[in-house]
Amino acid sequence: MDGTAMEKGNEGISDDSQGAIFESDSEHDDVDDVGTGGNATEINIMEGATFRDVNHFRAHLQDFVIQEGFQIVRQKNEKARVTVICKEKGCTWRVHASPIADGITYMIKTFNPKHTCIRDLDNKSATSKWIAEKISPSLMSNPCLTVKDLVISVRQNFKINILYKRMWRARNMAIEINVGKYNLSYAGLPNYGDLILQKMPGFIKGCRPFIGLDGCHLKGRYGGVLLAAVSVDGNNGLHTVAYGVVEVESLGDSSVDLSPTFIPDRQKGLSDAITTFFSQAHQRVCCRHLYQNFKSKYPGILLRDHFWATARAYTTVHFEREMKAIKEINSEAYDWLDIQPPKIWSRHAFDIRAKSDHITNNTAESFNQWISKCQEVYGYIRGYDPTASRFD
Numbered sequence: 001m002d003g004t005a006m007e008k009g010n011e012g013i014s015d016d017s018q019g020a021i022f023e024s025d026s027e028h029d030d031v032d033d034v035g036t037g038g039n040a041t042e043i044n045i046m047e048g049a050t051f052r053d054v055n056h057f058r059a060h061l062q063d064f065v066i067q068e069g070f071q072i073v074r075q076k077n078e079k080a081r082v083t084v085i086c087k088e089k090g091c092t093w094r095v096h097a098s099p100i101a102d103g104i105t106y107m108i109k110t111f112n113p114k115h116t117c118i119r120d121l122d123n124k125s126a127t128s129k130w131i132a133e134k135i136s137p138s139l140m141s142n143p144c145l146t147v148k149d150l151v152i153s154v155r156q157n158f159k160i161n162i163l164y165k166r167m168w169r170a171r172n173m174a175i176e177i178n179v180g181k182y183n184l185s186y187a188g189l190p191n192y193g194d195l196i197l198q199k200m201p202g203f204i205k206g207c208r209p210f211i212g213l214d215g216c217h218l219k220g221r222y223g224g225v226l227l228a229a230v231s232v233d234g235n236n237g238l239h240t241v242a243y244g245v246v247e248v249e250s251l252g253d254s255s256v257d258l259s260p261t262f263i264p265d266r267q268k269g270l271s272d273a274i275t276t277f278f279s280q281a282h283q284r285v286c287c288r289h290l291y292q293n294f295k296s297k298y299p300g301i302l303l304r305d306h307f308w309a310t311a312r313a314y315t316t317v318h319f320e321r322e323m324k325a326i327k328e329i330n331s332e333a334y335d336w337l338d339i340q341p342p343k344i345w346s347r348h349a350f351d352i353r354a355k356s357d358h359i360t361n362n363t364a365e366s367f368n369q370w371i372s373k374c375q376e377v378y379g380y381i382r383g384y385d386p387t388a389s390r391f392d
């Protein structure tokens, strides 16, 4: 997201509005330890309270005003004194603070906590920018937090209600605070790739030559498809061999001197590409998809049980016994299955070099499910330079 769009996004609730206290960003940087951290401690204002300096006091006041959900007007806002009243005409709420003898430490000299105005429930003082700064640490440790999660969390921690749309903008700003601009993040990819090569020497040494392929659509600003090749390591844990972001799923240009076993998702194009680029490779079909096709023609619990028993058969004897059972129930179902080469769907006929007996594409699908909550975030690694052509 670019800065201009963000500022426009504030729609009149920018820090220049009467309700805000900060005069500039740099002032706010000085007071980053005030009222942050997202705990539920109530923020109080009382006569005689002291603050490190004028900025410390301003930040505290900003947090207080947001907690209480009203807007203020600055009558005086300078180093020598700060006087602030409630924005509503005729309301008696007022606070006045000024430095003590050292000229720096700030003290609240007078405070009238009583509002005579009718309170507005929409908390306009909580600007997107303010919220973004409050939520960015939580979003850093858990990038999967949704707008809804954040609305609830801010309600609990700051006792204020934020409308969904404003929180959506705040979340985008917070992500930008944490990971930088969306459109520039692509530049970080080469370093990221180097790091992966360094830390994870990889597939060839530690994995079974068995690769599940699948793609999922990205929800981020630039869309696209995240393709993943997922293998199984010696401990049968998932290992992501490769992933990349493309505009559409299509043929790439690569060749690898390997003879692994692939289990692509059900797309014909992927299967053709494997044949083209990995001429030595074996392929399996995902039996869940095969069964969906089978079931649409030949439904029934009995046939289902025999189908899966056939797919899981470790020996030819077992396989043939199950096929025979299917033939006795429905000879057309048998003919349909008999056309499928056993080496692509039944364990007894798999290439043993794969050292894996997976009959479904659950490795790649588990990976997709795992990242599904973060598909938007993954969109960020994408980015692109708007001045360059889009997919070069």
Ligand SMILES: [Zn+2]
Pocket: 070, 086, 087, 088, 091, 092, 093, 115, 116, 117, 118
């Ligand atoms: Zn008031």
